[in-house]
Amino acid sequence: MLIIGITGMPGAGKSAIYEVAKKYDLPVVSMGDVVRYETKKRGLELNPENVGNTAIKLREEFGNEAIAVACLKYIEEHLKDKDVVIVEGIRSLYEVNYFRKHNPLVLIAIHSSPLTRFERLKIRGREDDSANWEVFVERDLRELGFSIGYAIALADFVVINESSFEDCVNQLDNILKEILNNLEKYKKYNFIYAIPE
Numbered sequence: 001m002l003i004i005g006i007t008g009m010p011g012a013g014k015s016a017i018y019e020v021a022k023k024y025d026l027p028v029v030s031m032g033d034v035v036r037y038e039t040k041k042r043g044l045e046l047n048p049e050n051v052g053n054t055a056i057k058l059r060e061e062f063g064n065e066a067i068a069v070a071c072l073k074y075i076e077e078h079l080k081d082k083d084v085v086i087v088e089g090i091r092s093l094y095e096v097n098y099f100r101k102h103n104p105l106v107l108i109a110i111h112s113s114p115l116t117r118f119e120r121l122k123i124r125g126r127e128d129d130s131a132n133w134e135v136f137v138e139r140d141l142r143e144l145g146f147s148i149g150y151a152i153a154l155a156d157f158v159v160i161n162e163s164s165f166e167d168c169v170n171q172l173d174n175i176l177k178e179i180l181n182n183l184e185k186y187k188k189y190n191f192i193y194a195i196p197e
């Protein structure tokens with residue numbers, strides 16, 4: 001099985017992958033959903049602080065790869081027979097490494113500037129979004145603390161999402177076409193950048 005991983009900072013536009021996945025009939029597993037599910041399971045209200053803290057706690061309890069472990073378990077239980085699975089919301093190089101220890105993974109980063117992301121999240125207004133700049137910066141720094149910057153810097157493909165949503169979907173469509181047309185090549189993507197302790 002090949003995993004296509006999607007990474008990017010909050011509000012970068014990772015959800016655009018759902019549009020393209022539909023077209024190619026590919027399953028998408030969301031890492032953010034895993035954290036939000038765990039936050040609710042712990043009896044906490046869904047807000048930026050609780051979701052962020054749950055992500056930190058999961059990593060403290062089960063290690064840096066905690067959320068990747070939960071995702072891969074889900075994939076093994078529900079999507080075992082699939083040839084290609086998309087994992088949306090990869091947030092650290094530890095997670096990339098964990099996936100690659102078990103499956104080949106090709107990584108796509110979606111990038112947008114901080115001001116663009118801040119404006120988008122204000123409009124999105126999900127329970128864990130905030131219209132407050134300080135809260136936004138805190139969340140960005142928390143993500144960067146998980147080593148998401150390494151994952152973005154080491155991505156195999158990058159989408160710049162500063163124009164329309166359709167443009168982002170089109171860029172992703174071209175990347176998926178390239179991957180699906182050259183599956184054997186991308187099934188060799190199992191190399192690991194081990195982070196020294």
Ligand SMILES: Nc1ncnc2c1ncn2[C@@H]1O[C@H](COP(=O)(O)OP(=O)(O)OP(=O)(O)O)[C@@H](O)[C@H]1O
Nearest residue numbers: 009010011012013014015016120124163164165168
């Ligand atoms: N190019 C775009 N033009 C306009 N709106 C966009 C564009 N890209 C994304 N959006 C909107 O911005 C918001 C944030 O995008 P999205 O939900 O995909 O972010 P994300 O990368 O999944 O963030 P998070 O990691 O916080 O879940 C959404 O409401 C989305 O519809």
